[in-house]
Amino acid sequence: xxxxxxxxxxxxxxxxxxxxxxxxxxxxxxxxxxxxxxxxxxxxxxxxxxxxxxxxxxxxxxxxxxxxxxxxxxxxxxxxxxxxxxxxxxxxxxxxxxxxxxxxxxxxxxxxxxxxxxxxxxxxxxxxxxxxxxxxxxxxxxxxxxxxxxxxxxxxxxxxxxxxxxxxxxxxxxxxxxxxxxxxxxxxxxxxxxxxxxxxxxxxxxxxxxxxxxxxxxxxxxxxxxxxxxxxxxxxxxxxxxxxxxxxxxxxxxxxxxxxxxxxxxxxxxxxxxxxxxxxxxxxxxxxxxxxxxxxxxxxxxxxxxxxxxxxxxxxxxxxxxxxxxxxxxxxxxxxxx
Amino acid sequence: xxxxxxxxxxxxxxxxxxxxxxxxxxxxxxxxxxxxxxxxxxxxxxxxxxxxxxxxxxxxxxxxxxxxxxxxxxxxxxxxxxxxxxxxxxxxxxxxxxxxxxxxxxxxxxxxxxxxxxxxxxxxxxxxxxxxxxxxxxxxxxxxxxxx
Numbered sequence: 001x002x003x004x005x006x007x008x009x010x011x012x013x014x015x016x017x018x019x020x021x022x023x024x025x026x027x028x029x030x031x032x033x034x035x036x037x038x039x040x041x042x043x044x045x046x047x048x049x050x051x052x053x054x055x056x057x058x059x060x061x062x063x064x065x066x067x068x069x070x071x072x073x074x075x076x077x078x079x080x081x082x083x084x085x086x087x088x089x090x091x092x093x094x095x096x097x098x099x100x101x102x103x104x105x106x107x108x109x110x111x112x113x114x115x116x117x118x119x120x121x122x123x124x125x126x127x128x129x130x131x132x133x134x135x136x137x138x139x140x141x142x143x144x145x146x147x148x149x150x151x152x153x154x155x156x157x158x159x160x161x162x163x164x165x166x167x168x169x170x171x172x173x174x175x176x177x178x179x180x181x182x183x184x185x186x187x188x189x190x191x192x193x194x195x196x197x198x199x200x201x202x203x204x205x206x207x208x209x210x211x212x213x214x215x216x217x218x219x220x221x222x223x224x225x226x227x228x229x230x231x232x233x234x235x236x237x238x239x240x241x242x243x244x245x246x247x248x249x250x251x252x253x254x255x256x257x258x259x260x261x262x263x264x265x266x267x268x269x270x271x272x273x274x275x276x277x278x279x280x281x282x283x284x285x286x287x288x289x290x291x292x293x294x295x296x297x298x299x300x301x302x303x304x305x306x307x308x309x310x311x312x313x314x315x316x317x318x319x320x321x322x323x324x325x326x327x328x329x330x331x332x333x334x335x336x337x338x
Numbered sequence: 339x340x341x342x343x344x345x346x347x348x349x350x351x352x353x354x355x356x357x358x359x360x361x362x363x364x365x366x367x368x369x370x371x372x373x374x375x376x377x378x379x380x381x382x383x384x385x386x387x388x389x390x391x392x393x394x395x396x397x398x399x400x401x402x403x404x405x406x407x408x409x410x411x412x413x414x415x416x417x418x419x420x421x422x423x424x425x426x427x428x429x430x431x432x433x434x435x436x437x438x439x440x441x442x443x444x445x446x447x448x449x450x451x452x453x454x455x456x457x458x459x460x461x462x463x464x465x466x467x468x469x470x471x472x473x474x475x476x477x478x479x480x481x482x483x484x485x486x
Contacts, residue, residue: 107361172377205381212360212385230378233353237360 001032007059008035011069013264014274019069021276021327022283028331031295036063042085050080052089060090060255065290067283068259087120092249092257094154095120095228098285099235102244104308105317109238114218116235117158118228119151125225143179143224148186154250155222156194166198170207170223183224243316246281256289258282272322275314277303302333356382391464394429406434420470423462425451450481
């Protein structure tokens, strides 16, 4: 079977151990993946500009697909945010978070099954600010036709490829008529090409109000940067937190980096206590992105069954099992699923 | 007598805040924030307690002006039919009384309102009952008078 090269970025803290767990589970599932491990800690290139190491970039440019663990931001002065550097290097324009309630991991919300798709390059985070006079500051929210069209197209393609029924544009075009208005217009235009997907629009505040009362009414949500930042974390909270939430970043030129969005947990690093679920579910997302649905389903089922059964759970999930024990249990179920 | 007020300031970003809010809202007390975040968070929190039909609101202005308001819609489909739930406007009026320093009256009216809802005998349709607005109102009046 032809194996596909994937760039693996274990990251810091618990990164290496949860990455090892994922690789073990993939092996048990006989997923046709060859892992290329790389480090992305920024270095200063010629001209003094921060960049990711050339061998990491080369691997990603070739493989196009990456799986990444948590990164710590070095304290050194002037060091850029690693996530920002990766985003700029690969033009990662879409941040995608599927939020699915995990049976066996109880939260006040059940049956959540939605996806937030956040435009990740512009909007309120363009970093364009200036002082008019002392004590008066302006911040520019940048919305462009191209970025809006691109994220809308991704959202509808995602909905179609993953058999979702609707896409909802989240906005405040009633207040921000030109910026959110442009965003909304592009979503409407793209919707015309996807008549098989239901398109709706909802004000951001109404989404939040409805989300905490009944999240089951939502399917795929697409929105500009800031709203996406807030909503994606809100939804992660609904299903139980960052320890169980997968995430994917889609870039230009076919690049995609899937990652766990929790921290490096230095207090438990190296102690075989970490929960690999978030990274594993991100890896499952990666398999679906690659069209390897059978392997994705098998691994996801094994993971969810393990959690639902409650016999072998890591501490954060309410149990007392080691990371390696939790991993071994998932491997066993993967193999049983044939 | 010396009153000791525990004052703890805590800075958080809106994404971390909403994340914590849906998992355990009891950890929060007073939250202050700029315009957009407030738009989002105020509606999120109204959702947590049951929606705009039971949420009070106040707007504070310069020169001592303050306007208290219910933030739900006009509900034209039930207007004039004695079916509406006055709770949101009532709790906003209670907020107004507190703003004016009339705490005894505020407490009495709020207690009567909350007791009525907790007892579940006389509830408007949106609260899960079948009472008319006038019946719900009369029940609260009765309790207010009983509270002396």
